[in-house]
Amino acid sequence: MNAEIVIALAGNPNAGKTTLFNAITGARQHVGNYPGVTVEKKEGLYELEGQRLKIVDLPGTYSLTAYSVEEVVARDFLVKDRPQVVVNIVDAANLERNLYLTCQFCEMNLPLVVALNMVDVAKDRGIAIDAQRLSALLGVPVVPIVARTGTGVEALMREALAVARRGQGPEHPAISYGEDLDSALLSMEAEIAKAPALARLYPSRWLGVKVLEGDQRIIDQAKAAAPDPASRLLELAETVSRHLDTTMSTTPEAMIADHRYGYIKSILRQGVISREFDLDRLYTSDKLDKVLTNRFLGPLIMMGVLLGLYYFTFTYSKAPIAWVGACFDFLAGQVDRLLADGPLKSLLVSGVIHGVGGVLGFVPLIMLMFFGLAFLEDSGYLARVAFMLDRVFRTFGLHGNSVLAYVLSGGIAGGCAVPGVMATRTLRSHRERMATLLTAPFMNCGAKLPVLAMLIGAFFSEYQAQFMLFSNLLAWAVALLVAKLLRLTILKGDSTPFVMELPPYRFPTFKGLLIHTWEKTWSYIQKAGTVILGVSILLWVMMTYPGLPAGAKAQFAAERQAAVAGVPAPVVKAATAPEEEDQAQVEGSEDPEEHPGLNGAEDQAAADLRAKLDDIDQRQSQAALEHSLAGRTGRALESVSWLSGFDWRVNIALLGGLAAKEVIVSTLGTAYSLGAVNSASSQSLSQTLAEDPHWTPRLALALVVFIMFYAPCVVTVACIVREAGSWRWGLFSVLFNTGFAFALATLVYRLGGMF
Ligand code: GDP
Ligand code: MG
Numbered sequence: 066m067n068a069e070i071v072i073a074l075a076g077n078p079n080a081g082k083t084t085l086f087n088a089i090t091g092a093r094q095h096v097g098n099y100p101g102v103t104v105e106k107k108e109g110l111y112e113l114e115g116q117r118l119k120i121v122d123l124p125g126t127y128s129l130t131a132y133s134v135e136e137v138v139a140r141d142f143l144v145k146d147r148p149q150v151v152v153n154i155v156d157a158a159n160l161e162r163n164l165y166l167t168c169q170f171c172e173m174n175l176p177l178v179v180a181l182n183m184v185d186v187a188k189d190r191g192i193a194i195d196a197q198r199l200s201a202l203l204g205v206p207v208v209p210i211v212a213r214t215g216t217g218v219e220a221l222m223r224e225a226l227a228v229a230r231r232g233q234g235p236e237h238p239a240i241s242y243g244e245d246l247d248s249a250l251l252s253m254e255a256e257i258a259k260a261p262a263l264a265r266l267y268p269s270r271w272l273g274v275k276v277l278e279g280d281q282r283i284i285d286q287a288k289a290a291a292p293d294p295a296s297r298l299l300e301l302a303e304t305v306s307r308h309l310d311t312t313m314s315t316t317p318e319a320m321i322a323d324h325r326y327g328y329i330k331s332i333l334r335q336g337v338i339s340r341e342f343d344l345d346r347l348y349t350s351d352k353l354d355k356v357l358t359n360r361f362l363g364p365l366i367m368m369g370v371l372l373g374l375y376y377f378t379f380t381y382s383k384a385p386i387a388w389v390g391a392c393f394d395f396l397a398g399q400v401d402r403l404l405a406d407g408p409l410k411s412l413l414v415s416g417v418i419h420g421v422g423g424v425l426g427f428v429p430l431i432m433l434m435f436f437g438l439a440f441l442e443d444s445g446y447l448a449r450v451a452f453m454l455d456r457v458f459r460t461f462g463l464h465g466n467s468v469l470a471y472v473l474s475g476g477i478a479g480g481c482a483v484p485g486v487m488a489t490r491t492l493r494s495h496r497e498r499m500a501t502l503l504t505a506p507f508m509n510c511g512a513k514l515p516v517l518a519m520l521i522g523a524f525f526s527e528y529q530a531q532f533m534l535f536s537n538l539l540a541w542a543v544a545l546l547v548a549k550l551l552r553l554t555i556l557k558g559d560s561t562p563f564v565m566e567l568p569p570y571r572f573p574t575f576k577g578l579l580i581h582t583w584e585k586t587w588s589y590i591q592k593a594g595t596v597i598l599g600v601s602i603l604l605w606v607m608m609t610y611p612g613l614p615a616g617a618k619a620q621f622a623a624e625r626q627a628a629v630a631g632v633p634a635p636v637v638k639a640a641t642a643p644e645e646e647d648q649a650q651v652e653g654s655e656d657p658e659e660h661p662g663l664n665g666a667e668d669q670a671a672a673d674l675r676a677k678l679d680d681i682d683q684r685q686s687q688a689a690l691e692h693s694l695a696g697r698t699g700r701a702l703e704s705v706s707w708l709s710g711f712d713w714r715v716n717i718a719l720l721g722g723l724a725a726k727e728v729i730v731s732t733l734g735t736a737y738s739l740g741a742v743n744s745a746s747s748q749s750l751s752q753t754l755a756e757d758p759h760w761t762p763r764l765a766l767a768l769v770v771f772i773m774f775y776a777p778c779v780v781t782v783a784c785i786v787r788e789a790g791s792w793r794w795g796l797f798s799v800l801f802n803t804g805f806a807f808a809l810a811t812l813v814y815r816l817g818g819m820f
Contacts, residue, residue: 069117070229071146075139075170076154077163078125081182085154085212086122089222104138113222121148127162129169131282143175144267149229152221154180157187157194157209160338164329171203171237174268178225179207185214191571192338199337204237239270242324246277246317249305253277253298260294263287276302277317350569354449363453370446371477371537374437376530378430385429393422408609416605419734421598425590430518431511432586438477439581443573447472461545462552464494467501471544475508477537482506482781486788496556502788503551503798504544506777509537511585512726513772519730520769523751524762540773547805604721604732607695613688621685628677695720709771709810710764719771725778763817767810774806 076082086094090109099106107122123142124135131137143151153170155163170177181196200207206224210217241247253273257263266272266286275283276298287295306317313320357366397418404410441447451468458467467489468476474485485505489498509517514533521532552558613621690696691713698720699713706716714733721732734750754760776799777785786795 069119070150070226071119071121071148072150072152072225072229073121073123073143073146073148074152074154075123075143075166076125076180077127077156077159077166080125080154080156080163081212082122082125082154085152085180085182085210085218086120088212088215088218089120099138099142104134111222113219113226116226118222118226127166129166129173130278131280137282143170143173149176150178150225151175152178152180152225154182154212157181157184158190158192160187160194161326161329161333164332165325167203167205168240168325168328171205172240172268172271172274174237174271176228176232177205177237178221178228179203179205180212180221181207181209182212184209185211191574195337195339198335199332202332202335202337240324240328242274242317242321245305245308245312246320246324249277249301250274252301256294256297256301260291262291263294266290273298274321277305278321279318350445353570357446358449358453363449367450367453370441372530372534374434374441374477377437378433382430382433386426389426389429390422393418393426396422411609412602412605416602417598419731421731422734426515428586428590430515432582434511434514435585436578436582439578439585440573441477443571443577443581445570447477450477457545461549462497462556463501463545463548464497467497467548470501470505471508471541474505475510475513476541481510481512482508482777483784485510486781486784489788494558496552496558499789499794500548500551500556502785503794503801504548506781506785506798506802507544507547507774508540509773510726512778516722516726516729516772517769519733519751520754520765520772523755523760524765536769536773539770543774604695604717604728607698608690608693608717610693613685613692617688617692618685621681621688624681625678628674628681690714705807708814709767709807710814711768711771711810712759715768719775722772723776723779725780726772729772761817763814766817767814770813771806771810774802774809776800776803776806 074082074086086107086109089111094107094109096105096107098104104124109120109122111118111120121142123139126133126136126139129136129140129143131140142148151170153167155167167177167179179200181194181199184194187194194209196207196209206228208217208221208224210221212218242250250270250273253276254269257269257272263269263272267275267283272283272287276287279302284295284299287298302317309315309317309320356362397414400410400413400418404413438447441450451472454468458464470485470489472485474482482505485508486502489501489505517533517536518529521529521536525532691700695717696713699716702716702720703711703713706712711719718729718732721728730750733754754765776782782795782799785798786792789795
């Protein structure tokens with residue numbers, strides 16, 4: 066067996082070095098420290114074509130200057146240990162930044178293989194990279210890989226072995242640093258050629274560049290090796306530095322960095338990167354940003370975009386919502402027709418069909434909302450929103466990244482507090498994180514939207530879009546103010562700086578939008594199908610049992626008989642039907658014109674009787690509901706909730722909402738379809754509420770406010786407990802939010818009463 070070949074693995078942090086290292090070495094690795102420093106040194110073995118390869122994982126660095134221990138360790142290893150091959154792993158999705166390090170390896174004349182990693186991510190972002198072309202332009206082999214799956218890793222190792230066997234690779238083309246520096250470098254190279262002690266030290270051009278950059282470690286080494294030639298190099302550097310300062314007021318270091326990026330850009334522009342990603346797009350993007358994130362115009366445009374999103378969602382969802390509603394009404398009608406009256410029919414119609422139908426009825430709304438949101442997200446505009454809001458966020462003691470948590474929780478539209486709460490993991494400061502975590506559930510999540518839309522639709526249908534926008538702004542204002550409050554009291558402390566990358570704008574693909582929309586909508590439907598169905602049935606049980614006591618039932622029956630007794634025969638025959646049933650069924654929707662031939666007076670008497678019977682039926686079912694388990698709980702809560710105008714039915718729905726906010730709609734639907742509305746009636750819940758005398762606009766508003774801010778749903782609370790690391794925070798968020806919401810709702814209700 067031949068002697069071991071040493072392969073160094075180098076690259077930017079997060080380029081996937083560790084992943085690649087593990088893919089290559091598997092379990093056969095050794096972890097220690099570099100001598101003298103606490104930087105981790107990992108080594109592992111790989112065998113290929115009977116050749117043992119020793120892989121050394123270098124610390125991740127962006128550059129090879131001497132700013133950090135990692136940079137010094139990586140550089141020293143490359144220079145002193147001289148590995149036979151350097152595998153430079155670059156992130157294909159961030160090629161421009163990653164190639165900066167590659168340029169420096171090229172200058173050091175290292176035997177290099179570029180591992181073009183994360184081509185899967187790049188592809189997802191619509192970036193196609195021509196590896197062969199990149200290889201030709203850099204003068205270095207380039208192997209595309211996906212380190213995470215191991216794709217291309219063997220090809221990479223073969224290429225590395227080939228480079229090792231070939232010995233020193235072909236010379237890399239030198240990068241030009243502009244006329245001034247290039248001619249200085251030429252003079253320096255000539256000096257170095259005359260001093261063998263220096264020439265042995267490093268490749269001469271690289272040494273020259275380091276002296277120009279003012280790299281003190283390298284300068285000291287050069288001085289120690291050959292004092293006189295070294296000082297001549299410094300003089301040359303000094304001269305060109307002064308010249309650059311007077312002519313262009315810049316430094317050699319900045320000039321070198323500029324030219325390296327220029328070199329990279331020119332490579333990338335020569336057909337290396339294609340399809341959607343091109344540099345023109347970056348420039349267009351910059352131009353767009355001048356307007357879209359302008360200090361004054363930016364926020365205005367942002368408001369316009371948000372308003373547009375709402376108009377889009379509400380206008381186009383109207384028709385599909387009606388279709389879905391019609392489908393479920395049809396289904397309910399069929400069940401009503403086919404099944405005998407009794408608990409099973411009641412369960413199916415009121416518990417299952419109305420419960421799930423109420424939730425699915427809002428799927429078109431949610432789909433359109435998510436479609437709009439996906440458009441903003443995929444186009445890159447959402448990141449600008451975060452960027453613009455950062456200034457605001459600081460003043461509230463939060464971090465720029467808090468925006469993401471808020472947006473995910475429903476800060477723009479829809480969303481869900483569960484991923485929102487999880488997104489706070491990007492925040493490093495504990496206090497900022499807790500403040501974000503506790504306030505993110507105030508946002509209008511996708512589950513609250515249908516409830517809010519239903520309430521707003523019932524009383525303010527002409528201003529629906531404006532109201533929804535307002536409620537979103539209110540959510541933001543309250544979340545920020547409460548965050549500030551928390552940061553001034555129980556979460557006192559300093560803020561951390563913010564860095565956020567703005568991805569270039571891109572025109573979203575229709576397919577991508579559909580996929581994103583569908584993913585989010587599907588998770589909503591799944592929730593509706595499982596949790597909500599379960600909760601809906603549980604609530605139906607709570608609302609149906611234990612049922613009215615026999616005495617009360619008999620009393621209603623007697624009332625009915627008394628009402629029927631004093632009316633002419635033909636009408637009695639038509640109206641006695643419902644009397645035979647336990648479950649109250651309202652026959653009021655039956656058309657009076659079905660009884661032609663009755664004269665005016667009889668007609669009047671029939672209508673009166675029907676109204677009377679309706680009233681009795683309604684009072685009976687209401688009594689039954691009040692008597693039920695849910696009714697008793699709701700009633701008990703009335704002793705407090707009268708302050709904000711909530712009656713026991715609202716209380717039941719709000720209790721259900723603790724399981725999941727969507728349940729509020731289905732519970733109100735169940736409550737009202739059991740209480741007053743014929744199961745086969747096509748009235749929507751919105752309409753029912755609008756026509757109910759108990760319901761006033763101020764009650765609707767108070768309820769909207771309460772629903773927006775009261776306790777998060779159980780899943781969110783569970784996440785808060787997990788993320789915060791203590792159940793106390795979960796309990797805090799339930800109690801604090803509910804108390805706060807109740808105070809606010811009471812305020813709205815009482816103020817509303819004054820006007
Ligand atoms: P290091 O900092 O260079 O060691 O990078 P890591 O190996 O820790 O990788 C950073 C992240 O990128 C991890 O989450 C990896 O799972 C992920 N990653 C690495 N290689 C790939 C890849 O080829 N494709 C994808 N999709 N992700 C990758
Ligand atoms: Mg790593």
